[in-house]
Amino acid sequence: MALKTLLVCLTYRETAEAVMKAAVPLARAQQAHLIGLHTLEAILVYPGIALHLPGSSFSSFNHRQDAEAVEIETIFRKYTENEDFPSEWRLLKAESTTASARIIDCARAADLVVMAKDEANSAQWDQDTVQAQVIRQSGRPVIIVPPGYEGSTIGDNIVLGWSNTREATRAAHDVLTLFSNDSKVSIVRVDHGGGREMEDYAIIDLAAAFDRHGVSAIVSHLDGSGNDVSAVLLRHAFEQGADLIATGAFGHSRFYDFVNGAVTQALLRDAELPVLFSR
Numbered sequence: 001m002a003l004k005t006l007l008v009c010l011t012y013r014e015t016a017e018a019v020m021k022a023a024v025p026l027a028r029a030q031q032a033h034l035i036g037l038h039t040l041e042a043i044l045v046y047p048g049i050a051l052h053l054p055g056s057s058f059s060s061f062n063h064r065q066d067a068e069a070v071e072i073e074t075i076f077r078k079y080t081e082n083e084d085f086p087s088e089w090r091l092l093k094a095e096s097t098t099a100s101a102r103i104i105d106c107a108r109a110a111d112l113v114v115m116a117k118d119e120a121n122s123a124q125w126d127q128d129t130v131q132a133q134v135i136r137q138s139g140r141p142v143i144i145v146p147p148g149y150e151g152s153t154i155g156d157n158i159v160l161g162w163s164n165t166r167e168a169t170r171a172a173h174d175v176l177t178l179f180s181n182d183s184k185v186s187i188v189r190v191d192h193g194g195g196r197e198m199e200d201y202a203i204i205d206l207a208a209a210f211d212r213h214g215v216s217a218i219v220s221h222l223d224g225s226g227n228d229v230s231a232v233l234l235r236h237a238f239e240q241g242a243d244l245i246a247t248g249a250f251g252h253s254r255f256y257d258f259v260n261g262a263v264t265q266a267l268l269r270d271a272e273l274p275v276l277f278s279r
Contacts, residue, residue: 002030002032002177003026003027003030003032003111003112003177003178004030004032004033004111005032005033005035005109005110005111005112006023006026006027006032006033006034006035006110006111006112006114007035007037007106007107007110007112007113007114007140008020008023008034008035008036008037008076008113008114008115009037009038009103009113009114009115009116009134010036010037010038010072010075010076010116011038011039011099011115011116011130012116013068013071013072013075014147015116015117015145015147016072016075016076016116017075017079018116018145018146018147018148018149018150019114019115019116019145019149020036020075020076020079021079021149021150021151022114022143022145022149022151022154022274023114024079024080024083025152025153025154026112026114026154026155026178027083027085027087028083028085029155029180030177031084031085032085032111033085033086033087033088034080034085034086034087034088035087035088035090035106035110036073036076036080036087036088036089036090037090037092037103037106038069038072038073038090038091038092039091039092039093039094039099039102039103040065040066040069040091040092040093040094041065041094041098041099069091073089073091076089077089090106092106099130100129100130100133100134103130103134103138104133104134104137104138107134107138107139107140107142108138108139108140110140111140111177112140112141112142112143112174112177113134113138113140113141113142113143114142114143114145115130115131115134115142115143115144115145116144116145116147117131117144117145117146117147117268117271118130118131118268131144131268132250132264132265132268135249135250135264135277135279136249136250136279139279141170141171141174141175141276141277141278142249142276142277142278143244143274143275143276143277144268144271144274144275144277145274146271146272146273146274149273149274151243151273151274153243154178154243154244154274155175155178155179155180155183155243155244156180156182156183156184156243157183157184157240157241157242157243157244158175158178158183158184158185158186158242158243158244158245158246159185159186159188159233159236159237159240159242159244159245159246160172160175160185160186160187160188160245160246160247161188161190161229161233161245161246161247161248161263162187162188162189162203162206163189163248163251164202165248165251166248166251167247167248167249167250167251167278167279168247168248168251168278169248170248170278170279171246171247171248171249171276171277171278172187172206172246174246174276174278175244175246175276176213178244178276179213179214179215181214183215183216184215184216184217184218185210185215185216185217185218186217186218186220186236186240186242187203187206187207187210187217187218187219187220188220188221188222188232188233188236189203189219189220189221189222190222190223190224190229190232190233191221191222191223191224200219200221203219204219207219220236222236228263228266229263230263230266230267230270231266231270233245233247233263233267234267234270234271234272237273242273243273243274244273244274244275244276245267245271245273245274245275245276246275246276246278247263247264247267247275247276247277247278248277248278248279249264249277249278249279250262250264250279251264264277
């Protein structure tokens with residue numbers, strides 16, 4: 001299936017260019033309809049909390065929001081005005097809901113969502129966990145782009161983190177939209193001892209399925225003993241010169257992730273190249 005609708009979430013002025021540098025080549029390669037989305041946040045006042053905000057605070061907040069929206073739209077148009085693929089700018093108000101809820105609503109009709117990596121020092125009101133919420137709730141594959149991204153292509157050299165789970169299966173098939181004629185894929189299973197590589201029929205079948213799409217797939221079983229799965233994937237991607245990691249996301253309960261750590265959260269925090277998350 002070809003990529004035809006691409007939603008680009010331009011949340012912060014500081015990361016807008018990096019996200020556009022990742023999204024524009026994808027839209028150009030497949031002549032996809034590129035939607036640039038920025039959401040104006042609302043000041044949320046929670047019941048039971050006594051809080052008085054003077055009118056000047058609302059006015060100042062809205063003025064900053066409007067000024068940043070203009071700057072982000074300028075960046076969007078700079079990267080799309082000379083392209084021949086269709087593009088669309090959307091400026092939405094969160095109003096009584098959160099910015100992430102508005103993004104999720106727009107994402108449901110997209111083939112792929114592209115967002116910036118979370119900024120730890122961001123002063124935004126409700127953006128602290130927006131990436132995780134969109135990945136968990138939109139039902140769409142989401143590419144998270146690191147700050148300062150300067151890559152020219154995504155999809156020529158992919159590392160796919162594999163396990164026999166629904167989420168990993170979604171990632172394997174979602175990534176099909178990014179393949180080009182020259183794409184190569186490294187399908188990686190991280191084992192913690194006792195792996196039986198020659199009996200791993202699921203990963204062998206997947207490599208054969210990719211081959212039918214004309215994509216060269218290499219199967220790798222990596223030793224994860226004593227290491228986090230995310231660290232093994234990131235190191236392998238660096239060694240392979242990959243332009244994208246693709247993986248299933250949030251395959252465990254929130255309690256399990258809290259107690260034992262989570263591959264998804266670690267990749268969201270540590271990855272220095274784009275990562276496609278599917279759930």
